[in-house]
Amino acid sequence: MAVPPVPQSRTATAVRAARVPLLLDIVIGLLIAAALPLAVVAIPNTISLVATLLPPGISHIDMMRMHGLALPAMLLTVPLAMLAVRRFRAAPMAVAGLIVLALADVAGGYANSVATVGVLRALHGVGAGVLVTATLAAVYERPRWRILLAIWGAALAASMVTAQALALWPLDGADSWRITLQPYPLLTGVALVLAAAYLVLWLIAGDARRDDEDGAAADSGSAGEDPAAARRRLVVVCLLGVVVAALSVGMSFGWPWYLVIAGAVAAVIVLLAFGALLPPEPRGGRTPAFAALGTGLVILPATAQVTIIELRGVGGPGLKELWIPFAVAAVVALGAAIGTALAPESLAEKAPSLGLVAVVAGLAAIRIIVPSPSGAPLTLPFALLAAGAAVTLLGAFRLARPGSALAALALCLGGVLAGFLLGTAAQVYQLMGLGEAVPTKLMVVNRFVEALHLWALATGFVVVAIIVLAALLARRSGAATAAAAGPEPARGDGEVVIPAPTRSPEEGGGLAGGPISDR
Structure with missing residues (x-):
């Protein structure tokens, strides 16, 4: 044949x-x-x-x-x-x-x-x-x-x-x-x-x-979104960038101490306000935006200050002893991220709050451990901050449409800028205590350590406020969505409900519109 x-x-x-x-x-x-x-x-x-290397x-x-x-x-x-x-x-x-x-x-x-x-x-x-x-x-x-x-x-x-x-x-x-x-x-x-x-x-x-x-676009989160909500999100993100960037550049032009502190506080308030103005998500409300804000506000500004304090030139162990804690933190972050990505929906929806709690624990560890004469103890705060950030970001972005995830990313970067502004304000406040005396190197280092502890305390309270605010707004958003949907139709005792077929992400069920199969 x-x-x-x-x-x-x-x-x-x-x-x-x-x-x-x-x-x-x-x-x-x-x-x-x-x-x-x-x-x-x-x-x-x-x-x-490298200021000493600059040309005269x-x-x-x-x-x-x-x-x-x-x-x-x-x-x-x-x-x-x-x-x-x-x-x-x-x-x-x-x-x-x-x-x-x-x-x-x-x-x-x-x-x-x-x-x-x-x-x-x-x-x-x-x-x-x-x-x-x-x-x-x-x-x-x-x-x-x-x-x-x-x-x-x-x-x-x-x-x-x-x-x-x-x-x-x-x-x-x-x-x-x-x-x-x-x-x-x-x-x-x-x-x-x-x-x-x-x-x-x-x-x-x-x-x-x-x-x-094309198969995913039919059910995409962004395709089904109200165009007015998408435009509102873009306007909010643009205004956010302009306002916070203008505050940061203005503070670099020799503002007096009280304006520096007021500008840093204003930056945080502006970020919280813009986060509340973003359109809510079907799941989680505005949790993705606030979770990203809390992550940006803490992680880079905190570890940057710790790294500078722990340099050998100011009495710390130096960068060579910090690489192992950093490596451990990176591995922990990857494990936490994979675990959150594969977690059940019920746990994934709680991940942003759990991650921010770990971030607060990392701030508390900084207050207890820093300054450290060796690098090993710093593994704890670095690992807590890295794991908390990974869990927060993964949980937040699993809840978000792609457009909302990008808006949350902008809020995260705004948080980084605001965190640095708060750090500058804390340092200015502590350095004022030196008075007119000629400071020694040890005195300046001690003031920077006290500024870091003050910053960690204040920022910890801000993150706790973000957790509470996100939960309240998520509850309000959920109640409003339920009210708009109306009561669920009554089902008879003999009624058989056949669920509609769904596709897994691996089969093309999520893509340009984000995590469709999670919804």
């Missing part, structure tokens, strides 16, 4: 459709692991530590002010990146963000003025803002979004915990101040290669990708 020929072209297409999406997910995971630390390490202002005639204060423009620029970029990623998709935007970072790195070797530093640091912020937005959007474009979201959340949590240390590491033995403008050029190149591979695979997998995404 004759055997009909096998259509080779169809077989090749089927094999490509089966293999390329898996390879695409692997490349996205590697890109997230490389790109998020690169983006977050652009935030710390480290120019003061350049104002140290002006240089610090310009070097600090990265985070405000990053915060202002996220709303624009939110718009761009919807139009151009995540893969081209990731490449664009890394190109901006690479160009800023290359130009950093030729910087010779304060104005140039300001432009390059703003470009670092723009590239980083595009990159964190594109990587999060890439997660929601994939069927295996939960595992990728776990990698994203763990990478962001670990990056925030280690950002200050990673920014300081290249400065050890530096012979040029320009190293602060191009700390990791090799990692930038690796991330750019991964982003290019992501773009190529994304284009190759076009047919399979469209099939998956």
